[in-house]
Amino acid sequence: MEPALELDGVTKVFRTWDGKEFNAVDGVTLRVPRGQLFGFLGPNGAGKTTLLRLIHAFWPPTRGRLRVLGYDPATQGGELKARIGVAPQDNNLDPDFNVRRNLTTYARYFRLPRAEAARRADELLDFVGLKDKRREEIDTLSGGMKRRLVLARSLINEPDLILLDEPTTGLDPQARHLVWDKIRELRRRGTTILLTTHYMEEAELLCDDLVIMDGGKIHVQGRPADLIAKHVGRDVLELAFHPGSTPSVEDLRRLPGAADARIEIHADRAFVYHDDVESIAHQAKARFRLESSLVRRAGLEDVFLRLTGRQLRE
Ligand SMILES: Nc1ncnc2c1ncn2[C@@H]1O[C@H](COP(=O)(O)OP(=O)(O)OP(=O)(O)O)[C@@H](O)[C@H]1O
Numbered sequence: 001m002e003p004a005l006e007l008d009g010v011t012k013v014f015r016t017w018d019g020k021e022f023n024a025v026d027g028v029t030l031r032v033p034r035g036q037l038f039g040f041l042g043p044n045g046a047g048k049t050t051l052l053r054l055i056h057a058f059w060p061p062t063r064g065r066l067r068v069l070g071y072d073p074a075t076q077g078g079e080l081k082a083r084i085g086v087a088p089q090d091n092n093l094d095p096d097f098n099v100r101r102n103l104t105t106y107a108r109y110f111r112l113p114r115a116e117a118a119r120r121a122d123e124l125l126d127f128v129g130l131k132d133k134r135r136e137e138i139d140t141l142s143g144g145m146k147r148r149l150v151l152a153r154s155l156i157n158e159p160d161l162i163l164l165d166e167p168t169t170g171l172d173p174q175a176r177h178l179v180w181d182k183i184r185e186l187r188r189r190g191t192t193i194l195l196t197t198h199y200m201e202e203a204e205l206l207c208d209d210l211v212i213m214d215g216g217k218i219h220v221q222g223r224p225a226d227l228i229a230k231h232v233g234r235d236v237l238e239l240a241f242h243p244g245s246t247p248s249v250e251d252l253r254r255l256p257g258a259a260d261a262r263i264e265i266h267a268d269r270a271f272v273y274h275d276d277v278e279s280i281a282h283q284a285k286a287r288f289r290l291e292s293s294l295v296r297r298a299g300l301e302d303v304f305l306r307l308t309g310r311q312l313r314e
């Protein structure tokens with residue numbers, strides 16, 4: 001069987017208000033096998049949503065080749081759309097219809113018989129915990145309920161591939177765990193899932209494989225655990241200093257065991273990345289006036305910040 005996704009040099013050019021061209025997606029080459037839960041991470045404006053839109057044939061690429069579930073989105077958009085489900089970043093629900101009608105109306109695009117559409121709508125409302133809300137108007141739903149309804153809607157055609165653009169943004173912890181369970185359940189059934197998220201914990205927990213994008217380009221690809229091991233190491237030591245007493249990177253590097261550690265200072269905090277930071281923590285406590293010190297396992301957020309920096313995007 002062909003892979004779920006094959007992208008080769010995919011580029012999307014946009015124009016800014018003053019007519020300058022820029023690559024929102026810039027030469028992306030990527031292969032995702034079927035059945036994977038694959039993540040797209042990256043700062044605001046990295047190009048994640050644009051890339052997903054190219055994948056579900058919302059826009060054609062400016063350059064490059066795509067194959068999605070074996071289809072060419074440029075010429076087989078119709079066939080492709082029948083096999084994929086999309087939960088867009090914005091909750092584009094229809095305010096003129098109630099909760100259940102949003103699903104049954106959407107089912108019509110796939111020419112589902114009325115009875116089958118009704119059956120699936122009820123099943124999906126149950127799946128995302130919105131059964132009791134089925135007769136409510138969209139405007140009366142909370143943000144998290146809308147998010148879950150968008151997820152349900154993306155599943156109405158029983159897709160082989162689903163694109164989830166920030167599915168858990170704005171959800172409370174209960175709803176987030178519910179959505180994680182649902183995503184894992186879909187994956188167990190063999191559905192390929194493309195997911196974007198700004199929650200590194202979520203990506204670490206769910207994704208088989210992921211890319212970190214910035215400026216339209218893929219910076220790294222790998223399994224969460226491999227990326228952490230490769231780019232950060234095992235442990236992180238976070239030191240907070242009393243105001244005005246933050247040492248320099250060189251001072252910290254002189255601590256026994258810290259010579260080959262990666263050290264960063266941000267405001268009154270220092271971050272020491274190393275495979276064994278316990279002894280460095282001990283030395284730091286003896287040598288400096290610390291407000292606090294914390295030893296923790298390195299995570300995907302450390303990888304993300306290392307590769308994309310701490311500067312805010314415009
Ligand atoms: N329709 C459009 N016309 C022009 N520029 C666009 C359009 N859509 C997105 N962009 C620009 O393309 C770039 C990538 O945007 P995109 O929405 O893909 O980012 P993203 O990675 O999804 O960010 P976020 O995490 O904030 O959702 C941004 O600079 C954005 O301003």
Ligand SMILES: [Mg+2]
Nearest residue numbers: 048049050089
């Ligand atoms: Mg986006």
